[in-house]
Amino acid sequence: MDLPKDMVAASATPLILAILNNADSYGYDIIAQVKGLSDGEMQWADGMLYPIMHRLEKKELITSYWGQSETGRKRKYYQITSIGQESLISLTNNWRKLNDMLQNLVGENNV
Amino acid sequence: MDLPKDMVAASATPLILAILNNADSYGYDIIAQVKGLSDGEMQWADGMLYPIMHRLEKKELITSYWGQSETGRKRKYYQITSIGQESLISLTNNWRKLNDMLQNLVGENNV
C-alpha cells in the first residue's frame, strides 16, 4: 500500500480502537492483526505502536492490565473504554464521510 | 464534523488535488469549495491552506501562475500536474482501502 505518513497516522487510532472493540489484545498481536487485515500491506514496527498505545491510554480511550501468555511470558493487554467506543464511532463516521466526499469528487471526472 | 487534526491533515492533500483535477483554482476558492462539499462542516483557515499549497508545489504535485479576478485583483491559480494526478489516484485508492478495512472491522461487531 505504501501509505503516506499522515494516512498511517490518521488510520492508526481508529484501527486500534476497532480491534480492541472486538476483543482485548496486546501490542504484538495488534500488529499481527493489522498485518492480516491489510493482506500484509501494513506492517507496523513495534516501536511505532507503543507510543500510540500510551497516548491512547493517557487520553483514556483505552486501559491496560498485565496478563500472561500461555507460556508464562508477561503481556500488557489493552481494553477499550466507553470513551474509546464513542471515539471509535465518531472516527469511523468521519472516515466514511471524508471517503465519500473524496470518492464522489474524483468519480465526477473519472480520474 | 469536528475532525481530529491528523484526519484534517490526511484528507487535505487528496481533497485539494481532487478539486484542482476538476479545474484550476486559487486559495480562497479552494477553501470555499471544501466548505461547500462538506456542507459547511469543514472550514479551513487561509493561513492553514497556503503552507500546504506551497508544499504541494515544492513536491511538484501542482504548479501555479498569476491571474486576475474579474475586478482586477490578482490571484495565484494552481494547476494539478501529471505527478499530482498519479498521486491523486494513489491517495484515493488508499483512502478507499483503509475506509473499507475500518468499516468492515467495525461492522462485524456493530459498534
Next chain:
DNA sequence: AACCATACCTAGAACATCTAGGTATAAAGA
C-alpha cells in the same frame, strides 16, 4: 476617508510520529 472583503503570505509554536536504539525472557537446539 474609512471600512470591509478579498487575497496572499510567513514565523514559529505546538504536536505527533517513527527511527533507532534498548531490556528482558521463554523455548529450542547444539
Next chain:
DNA sequence: TCTTTATACCTAGATGTTCTAGGTATGGTT
C-alpha cells in the same frame, strides 16, 4: 549449559507537519 531466536515491551529525540497568529495589499462601498 550456552547461544540463538522469537516474543514482548519500552523511550529519547529527530523529524516533519499542521495551524495559529500575526502580517501586507488592494478594490469596492459608504
